[in-house]
Amino acid sequence: MSDTDRSPEPSTLSAVLARLPQTQDDLADLYRDLHAHPELSFAEARTAGVITQRLRDLDLEVTAGIGGTGVAAVLANGPGPRVLLRADFDALPVQEQTGLPYASTAEGVMHACGHDMHVTCLLGALDLLVAGRAHWSGTVTAVFQPAEEIGGGAQAMIDDGLFDRIGTPDVVLGQHVAPLPTGMVGCHPGPAFAATDALKITLYGKGAHGSRPEAAIDPVVMAAATVMRLQTVVSREIAGGETAVLTVGALNAGTKDNIIPDTAELKLNIRTFTDPVRATVLAAVKRIVEGESQAAGATRAPDIEPTGTFPVLVNNEDAVARTLAAFRRHFGEEHVLDPGQATGSEDCGIFATTSGAPMCYWIFGGTDPDTYRKAQEAGTADRDIPSNHSPHFAPLIEPTITNGVEAMTTAALTWLALRQA
Structure with missing residues (x-):
């Protein structure tokens, strides 16, 4: 045998x-x-x-x-x-x-x-x-x-x-x-089985009454723009022969319809199989989150906090x-x-x-x-x-x-x- x-x-x-x-x-x-x-x-x-x-x-x-x-x-x-x-x-x-x-x-x-x-x-x-x-x-x-x-x-x-x-x-x-x-x-x-990186991202705006958006820096809009831009990471930055998944599993902001909140929170889950692809995705996430925050005139830089990881x-x-x-x-x-x-x-x-x-x-x-x-x-x-x-x-x-x-x-x-x- x-x-x-x-x-x-x-x-x-x-x-x-x-x-x-x-x-x-x-x-x-x-x-x-x-x-x-x-x-x-x-x-x-x-x-x-x-x-x-x-x-x-x-x-x-x-x-x-x-x-x-x-x-x-x-x-x-x-x-x-x-x-x-x-x-x-x-x-x-x-x-x-x-x-x-x-x-x-x-x-x-x-x-x-x-x-x-x-x-x-x-x-x-x-x-x-x-x-x-x-x-x-x-x-x-x-x-x-x-x-x-x-x-x-x-x-x-x-x-x-x-x-x-x-x-x-x-x-x-x-x-x-x-x-x-x-x-x-x-x-x-x-x-x-893929490696996992889980991230919690906090975006900082400026709260105001919902009737006066001009007095606010809206973190909800900032979060929405960030979510949409993140969808381009896999489709436009990862080669067709490589594998990556980026999911925004949670978006939390605000308490009431007529209150623009101060902050918004995103929870991301990233799956990759190789170190180079992982590095590319994580760098792209950081660049996009910081870029959208700056473009929105955020009151401070976003926090990007790792919350969990699995190896391949x-x-x-x-x-x-x-x-x-x-x-x-x-x-x-x-x-x-x-x-x-x-x-x-x-x-x-x-x-x-x-x-x-x-x-x-x-x-x-x-x-x-x-x-x-x-x-x-x-x-x-x-x-x-x-x-x-x-x-x-x-x-x-x-x-x-x-x-x-x-x-x-x-x-x-x-x-x-x-x-x-």
Whole structure:
């Protein structure tokens, strides 16, 4: 067998997966519970408690409270590679609109990105690996990470001595549910998820009565002009073969229709894949914001405050080839794809870059295949298939959980040492 194709033998994989049908109802109940009780970044106390108890029930070596609410577990099973499996578990400030019977019970908070699914699948895979330990050797380190949505959880766990507690991994594996048909898995080698820069920009004008605009320096107009000018950055300053996204996600100004306020605030989100493109976009934002402010006669220079950042997630090409070979063997060639670069961001890559281990991070489908097919045929997939962060995002419970558990288990066994039956 080549280095690329080290897929577990079908008999070995089948033996480890044999227990999965016995756990499906329990995992579905766990998923519904997590979905109904979402918690925001670094405030995931209940979620961390549920995870910790589940891990202890599996008789794993568990450490809670890493980097705040992070949880890690070690499953040592003889000599062999050390494989890190990661799931994130924070939710988003989104008001759920799915109408599901297990919809969020927390006002204005929702698992709109599927992190509840990630936790469920990793716990399910750990259950199988514990029960099937006669078929493999090595060490599995499971990392349940808080605060992915704000880009701080992975670094917080590392800064709190994660690798001192669980050891340095030989490979980092992770997955994310996506609006693809259930049964599909996809992974892109190289830069796979974009870097993010989040900025808060404050523009300074001069307030006045709405009936006397001549006495004001209107920051609302200043903000509107800035928003429109920012739309030219990607279209006119980034080469056609490069990728960048610049979104103004919020514009806040004023309190009443007849009051011109003193200030306006913009919140920007920037996605890039390379350092030169990132530098170009950030420089253009600064130039435009300062230029529009000066042109409007602002009372003072604008403030440009970084509020968050994610690095580019880079998948190791050899790790991707090796893992995808196992996926093709298990799921079938027709169910494995290269989705290309995603302009979404992920901080899971920090575990790999800090440890020096190769990374393979993939996506798996959570949408009913018939629903997806009909939307594709109608050309309305972008409109009709709710994406991550939508208030309507609702992965199909099954077979999504089963596929996610199988993907994580298959990937883990691809890197662990296998024992002869």
